[in-house]
Amino acid sequence: MRKRRRKKRRSNKKFIRISQIMIGIILVVGIIIGFNQYRINKDKVVYSNDVANGQSSDSDNQSNEVTAANDNKGVPVLCFHSISDDPKAKSSIVIPKDKFKQDLQAVKDYGYTTLTIAQLNDYLFNNKPxxxxxxxxxxxxxxxxxxxxxxxxxxxxxxxxxxxxxxxYLDGQVYMTPDEVKELSNYGIDIESHTFDHKQLSTLSYDEQYKELKDSKDSLEKLIGKPVTAIAYPEGKYNDDTKKAVVEAGYSMGFTIERGYADKDDSRVLLNRICIDYTYKPSDIKKVLENLRK
Structure with a gap:
């Protein structure tokens, strides 16, 4: 009987020691995993792109080097128009496909991250890095x-x-179809307003401007099921009534074609852009991205 008790006590002690060792191993592994996760989260800068399929753009270009929230480093907003190889479409704003790809490849090669409208808005007006x-x-x-x-x-x-x-203008011939616009939006391309009828806003009354802006915003939001927060003025034309109507119609940002970077010194309804035409080379893109001054 005593032998059985001693044997049982030894067995219990052995079980306890094994249990303690296993708990110790689990704790150590947990600490290591937790520490590594902490380092990853600490070093990683996350930028939400609101892309419906969950992909993150320019992931290979992102780094830990950020513009601080209180900094006022201007952001280049490049403005393109038509991307076509059609020989009949001769205009400075029509860029051949190969040339357009070279322009974008230059942006990527120089290490730039392409932002969403929401990210630009958060940086300029909400102090986000x-x-x-x-x-x-x-x-x-x-x-x-x-x-x-x-x-x-x-x-x-x-x-x-x-x-x-x-x-x-969504006619499916010269311009996109509603379904194509919706597909782009679902993919993650930002769809914003260029007014309802492309009327030169500075020639209209306040009420007419407001209608152009509001009707466009409402129809696009109904189409894509997302907020439309930005407007680009047709031909870059605007006046004091435009600035008021943009705010009243519910937009957060208004873009001109006045050459310069969008920065925190700009009015939120008079943000600068840089129009790109067919003459631009990769070296010109670099100058625009890094050397342009107002």
Missing amino acids: IPKKSVIISFDDGYKDNYTNAFPILKELNMNATIFVISS
Whole structure:
């Protein structure tokens, strides 16, 4: 009987020692995992792109080097229009596909991260940090070739972009169809307003301007099921009534075509952009990104 008791006590002690060792191992492993996760989270800068399919753009260009919230480093907002190889479409704002791809590849090669409109808004007005090398890729008008030609290149290079759409022009011929606009939005391309009828706002009364802005915003939001927060002025024209109407219509940002960077000294309804035409080379893109001064 005593032998059985001693044997049982030895067995219990052995079980306790094994249990203590196992608990110790679990605790050590947990500490190591927790510490590594802490380091990863500490070093990682997360930028939400609101991309419906969950992808993060320009991930290979992002770094821990950010523009501080209280800094006022301007952000280049590049403005494109039509991307086409059609020989009949001769205009300074029509850029061949290969040339457009070279422009975007230059942006990527120089280490720039393409922001969403929400990220730009948060940086300029909500003191949120962004990568030091940040840029907005934008398009005016919503041409059909933005979908057929530009979109595949944006996907290939994994870049964010913003298209300012004329909401009553979605005819499927010169301009995109509503379904194409919706597809772009669902993918993660920002769809914003270029007014309802592309009327030169500075020639209109306040009430007419407000209607142009509000009707565009309402129709686009109904189409894509997302807030429309930014407006690009047709031909860059505006007046004092425009600035008031933009705010009253519910927009957060208004973009001109006045050459310069968008920065915190700009009025939120008079943000600068840089129009890109077919003459630009990769070296010109670099100058625009890094050397342009107001």
